[in-house]
Amino acid sequence: MHGAGPNLAFWVLAALTLVSAGGVMVSRNLLHAVLFLIVSFLGVAGFFILLSAPFLGMAQIIIYVGAIAVLVLFAILLTPRAGRDNGETRWAAPGVLLSIALMAVLLFVITDTKWTTAKDAPEITAADLGQALLSTWVLPFEIASVLLTAALIGSIMLVRSPEEEAEDALQ
Amino acid sequence: MTVGLEHFLVVGALLFCLGLAVALSKRNAIGVLMGIELMLNAVNLTLLSFSRFQDTPHKVAGQTFVVFVITVAAAEAAVALALAVSVYRNRQTVDVDQLNLLKS
Amino acid sequence: MSLLMLITDNWYDIRDLGNVSHEILYQLDRVLPYSLVYIIAALMGFVASFLIFVLPSQLFVGVLGERKIIGRMQSRYGPNRVGKFGLLQPIADAIKLIQKEALTPKAADKAVMYIAPIVFVAPAVLLFAVVPFGGHSVFADIPVSIVYFIAISGLPVLAAFIGGWSHANKYSLFGSMRIVAMTISYEVPLVLSLLSVVLITGTMRLGGHDGIDGIVQWQRDYHIWLIFLQPLAFLIYFFCVSAELNRTPTDIAEAESEIVAGYLTEYSGMKWGLFYGMDIGYALAAAAFASTVFLGGWSMFGLDRWIPSWLIIIAKTHLFYFIFIWTRGTLPRLRIDQLMTFAWKFLLPLSLANLLVIATEKVIWNKATDGNFDNFWVYIFAAVNILLSVAAVFIWARLLGYRPEATPKRPRLVNTASGYVPIPAPSREVR
Amino acid sequence: MPTRWWTGQEMAEAAERLVPGSVAKSTDAACYLHVEKMLEAMEALRVDPETDFLHLTNTCGVDFWDHFEVVYHVQSFDKNQFGTLKVECWERDDAVLPSVTGVWYGAWMQECETYDLFGIKFEGHPNLHRILLWEGFPGWPLRKDFLSMPGGLQPGLNEFAGTARRDAPPVVVVE
Amino acid sequence: MLHLATEAAAHPTVSEGVLWAILAAPFVGWALIVLYVRKLPLVAGWLAAAAVGVACVLSYVVLFNVIAKGGIAVHTHEWFRAGDLVVNFGVRIDGLTAVMLCVVTSVAFLVQVYSNGYMKGDPGIGRYFAHMCLFTTSMIGLVLADNLFMIFIFWELVGLCSYLLIGFWFHKPSAAAAAKKAFIVTRIGDLGLLAALLLIYTRNDGNFDVSAIQAWALNSGTPGYLVTLFALGIFAGAVGKSAQFPLQVWLPDAMEGPTPVSALIHAATMVAAGVYLMARFFPVLEASPDARHVVAWIGAATALIGATIALVQTDFKRVMAYSTVSQLGLMMLGLGALGYVAAIFHLLTHAFFKSLLFLSSGNVNHATNTFDMRLMGGLRKQMPITLVTCVIGSLSLAGVVPLAGFWSKDEILLDAWRDNRGLWVVASLVSAMTAFYMFRAIFLVFFGEYKGGQPVDHHDEDSHFHGDPAHPHEAPLVMWLPLVILAVPAIGAGIFALNHGFRNLIVDALPLEIADQIKSESSFKWGVAIASSAFAAGGILLAWAIYYKQWFSSRSIRMGFAPLTNLFENKWFFDRLYEDFFVKLVLQRGWNRLLELNDKYVVDGVVNGSARVASMASDRLRFIQSGQIQGYGLGIAAGVVAVVIAVYAANPL
């Protein structure tokens, strides 16, 4: 990764991503947490572009920001009386401590390992990706699509209100 | 200082641990879900970093995995949020502290 | 003749602004470090596209032109007081908005309410980065421009949503819910219609020039605009994009006659102004995108050899924007369930069918020409597609219960006051 | 063919034919019904094919100092005829009449208005409330004695809406 | 070196397009019905009939081609390739396939026609025909498939359609429960099939082609235990689908579906799919004597259980259902006794006369609004056509001399005689019982006094019975015409046994070695034939004596054999066993119950203190099992950290 531009981009993105992920942790208002989450997603998308995967970056924005974040917002709206509280549970302290421990371990592993790295970024276009998905990885691809369908149907069935179920039963 | 694989891995690790902390500590089920999404993102980042920096014959594999992870994340989010909404319908709360029917 | 001498692809050749910027950057590169030039290039592209295209169009087409044209449609003059022909009206508007007090409701989530306009504006600016104004003058010539466009144009919804949510107003909440529900629904056929474009052209780059594949370049190569090759995709794109942009007849999110102003109800002053201005910005971006993808972009059947390409695309964009103005001036608004039905029952099946047809054609094309694509088949496909589109729209509408002949449009006339007059059999269908 | 305007006597005849004993008296202008039998008679007048008064055109109250009259103008589309029914109410302090919303739904808002301005309560009305004035408005403005309010005040001048006693007795007649 | 039949010079010349068209016709019908004409009952019904009719006609084209040319033809294409897994998509046409195709499509066509009358007025009729079309598609696909993978896919599709059709009146709790039961029970068998599939995937280089599997099984290099495992695996699938012991419990309950469904699926086609599958992989069975014996004896058990339960049923349709179970058992018995031809032949004849019988029961129901034989009687005057066809079907099923059932059953008995006398005894007993219970049903339904049927319950919204059960009447033309048509093969299908044409036709589907061996066997033996006829006649006479002449009171016989009748009436307690033992006891209460018993009898008397220890331990366990995900997550994460640290501590880099 050469040049000042990418380096600068990395540090900016890292700061953006991590700070907003921290924001998710500390913000008490659930809505604010979602906004931080979105910024964090955008930062990760920037990382993807930086890692020469622009298509995936765009997909990240479309799916995470355009779909998942909106879904989360919807879910918050649909659960009004549960409050917008994003407070901590009694597991908070051990959870955070454990996260720190895991972080330490991971950082140790990362720095301890001698990574062999290639200098040149592989040139992967969206066409290559599509080719791979539909030839080598076709079975996982199909399974993923089946999974999506199942999730779709499952979610619809889950959120049906009793009246709608009654209506369906009548038909 | 040139940014290399380690830097990306560190960011990924930090993001993962933040996500883990969120997932373990938040009371609101939707908050927990957000933590899980963060963790998934961190994993994606790590996968892509390896794909970008490691010298392997299967260059596309990393990106393919990311595609699958994104797909699964979308499915997971949809189902989880549907669950949260239907739990809310039944119990008027999504507080995971109170969702312990398993407990006798 | 001396004018023709200018056409040399040198820096002073105004047909392509890319020549100028390329020259400037080349000269700068000699004296400045690379990374600085990198940043300067980015800024330059941004400033240029903003100054040449976005801002003037926004002010004089979006604000002034729209009001004037709609005024004329409504048999009145439109703004004509500030400056000659009211030309300074947008500036007066802006000054008024800046001076106005920006009210914040007590119950509002203030931080979110302040952030929302900013979040709304940023993507609008980003969208123009990938619009090609000429063979070489693209600010960011990334290979997945179409996906970029789709991704970025999904962001303002979030801004509208949180903006509407933040000020704890029921009308705003209604607007927010409506805009999100509608955008999610219309994103699907929109992406599918663009997918068929990608399928037939085989590239996700918007621009391209001689030697680089791109959608505009494809249209130049085959001497046809994609609107003729894929009329159905164009129609679907138009409907979906006007739904996403909240333009009449689908402006249910700010439906002023129903929910006052939807998610904008509590915004005032420049915060409202940002939303208003950037609504126009999005519409312009969508128009530019449509011109690029479906109307040949900066190409004009060879005329782009003589006319500056950026003028061509600006003209096309404004022409397309005129359609937005036109619909806004004439059409009533649909209801949200009708819009949802339209998206899921009408546009989605049609866009899937379109995708299927295009895929079939691509296969036929591949087999028939053995990889050496030629124009003949493209024209055949264009003819077939136009016929098929008309037939598909018509048949599908009939299947969904569209019966214009079964709906009387004039009342019955009777000559005596005689109480209830039963409807003569056969009783008409009540939709 | 213009509308046939029924005189009170014709109306009384029809009402008496349909519901014997329902008519109190009749004048040229109108037919007066007994309060107890008014609903029955009205329903009969509405459904009878001869009278067919299915449209309650107008309802209003009139204050005659000692009693109220509630006027019902009814008409028939098919027969093209028009008649007037009246009911008298002699209780000023506690003016109560049965509501005709069960017979003609159209009386819904007009009875509210009559209640609002005259203080005549209509029993059986689904949602009798003050429709033009605010709840708690002191007095019933269209009564002829409206100005002689408690204290001899003209309401709304030195004691305005917000401070008006909500459950004060609505009117005291000074005669 | 093995010679496969495909290498022989002769092979069917019918074009591939015709085969795909057979598969596509009902599928197109399904799509059209689902998409467009769901709300138009008449159009949907005749569209379905037409779609299946097209497939039927084409099937006969294929059959005649195969008869003319003989041999095997395989048309295969690569479907997808994932890594080193290659899955093909193709059709295989040979004698067995052609015969099965004709059976499936003919019966399906007639049933579709019949359904147009039977289902008239049902609100879900569009859905019904769509499901029927889809079912026919999947059955045809199952028959045509040239590899195990495709077979598996269509197998599951068949199961799905069966589920949908049994649960067609899903608002009836019993129908919903029956559908679920059928689905779950057959799934248990399908696990075996899946195991067989995986076995082939790992042991035969992922080659799922039928020919390849047959060759693999016949190859002397293949370990015998693998072949046995494979055979048992596919037999497990067949046990599920063909309702063999011990999974036979779902089939009678499946009678909750509409009667034409029972006729098509649970008599003629789907349940026969198991037999078909075993026949398809007959070489495997041949290669593994152990598996073969298992198949034969399980078939015998099934036949016996089915027949005995059928003796005491009072529900006309359930008599048929248990009869089907028993006949399927007979077919399996035949296969296990190496009676390949006999089993397929019996499948063919059984398909015709059993669907005939089911449709007759539908007619009876149409007239009386019930299936309960105790409420019927004397219908012979009102329903002559149904009576005649029903008697023909019963005679055929009972194996009376010139009719089709005689010839096919006789071949099975012959094979059983050759293989194992025990099997022969069971089979003969079953055939006698068959004759008895069928004629018991006939006499109860059509003779004696009419007992009024089931009064129509007008408050029941599900009921759409039109006529008056007090005055039964003959069914309309669309409903009796299929019966008459079906009666023809039920009488005359035995003609195939008279020469070797049929035998050669379906034996040609096998690899050459086995084919030659089977062809050389004789198919008729006077002694066995006379014995079986005698058994049948005995059964019929007994039924005549008890239920027509009433020389003996059925009640006294019932009393006399009280333990047996009790056993039979409770279906050998299989349902009770599964419900109470497996589901309630083992799955729901088993573990707790075990602990409790343990506590009560072992621990309690010995050491009281250990009980306290246990309760304290359970308190601790309860703390861990708090039901909170985050607690679990914490545990998992802590475990990960611990493992990583441990690994690093153990081998530092």
Next chain:
Amino acid sequence: MNALKSEPFVLNIGPQHPSTHGVFRVKVTVDGERIIDAEMVMGYLHRSMEKLAEERTYTQNIPFTDRTDYLSSMSNNLGYCLAVEKLATIEVPDRGSAIRVIMAEFQRIASHCMAAGAFTNDTGAWQTPVMWAFREREKILDLFEMTCGARLTCNYMRIGGVAFDLPKEFEPHARKLVDTLPGFVDELEGLMSENEIFLARTRGVAVVPHELAANASLAGPMLRGSGIAWDIRKADPYCGYEKYDFDIPIGYQGDSFDRFIVRLEEMRQSVKIIKQALDGLPSGPHSTQVPLALRPPKGEAYARVEGPRGELGYYLVSDEGPSPYRFHIRPPSFINLSVLKQMTVGHSVADAIVALGSVDIVVGEIDR
């Protein structure tokens, strides 16, 4: 919006809402987007005209009638004058009646322009139809100004006739206008009735079946939209309406669209009447002399005209005094509102707006 089913909550449409045509409030309870209850709150504009009128002479009361339904002041004047004339048995000269007819019909066209325009605006057509409708309405108001000096609250009719005779330039202008008006109606019809979106928004929305329409005392286009052929001008002619040839337009099922097209067609019929009235305009006095302090004999009178919104009735009781003893207006838009709940419940919020627009209310008349 079924997916968004949430707790019901109350939404105020009005009193400061763009679509309530005045200060008027509908409290709707919505479940998601579906309305489950609607309650009307009115009275923000109440001026107690009925009480005030008891203190003023009969002639002094005419300006009040302008201000009830300010969009159709001519019709209101006419109704009131007819009532007084009936009470006091005053004859009106033929010319006066003809002028009254011309004015009332022009007023009807102007009012329907407003109604149709505002209704289309409620369906979301962004101002254009309103502006088009206003263009023609302005021309009619010009005629009024020419005749009596006022545009909106005309105060033109008098007891016994009209205030002034028509000016000379009135007739050519009126004829010119009458010739262009049908074309304008066609234009509006082409813009709206032929528009699929408009049809989709209004067809089947806010249906009032004819039984309900009759039972709920509806009048005017609301009644005719439900298929009931009832028009006071035909049923009980006044001012010589029996001399003119015109038709009653009636709708089919009583939905918003039916009411809209009935109004459009009524504009055409009004043009027809005006043409005939202009052609046969008699000469002679325009008014009967009536004493300023009119004291009608003791008694009561109910007179009614077909106003633009329906049957506009005046009920007067006289005690031989100089001012009416009881002065009651039968306000058509007030009574037409009584079915608003039936029209809106079960529909979405957007449909409620359409329903409200199709009633064509004037709040000045509702509150009086």
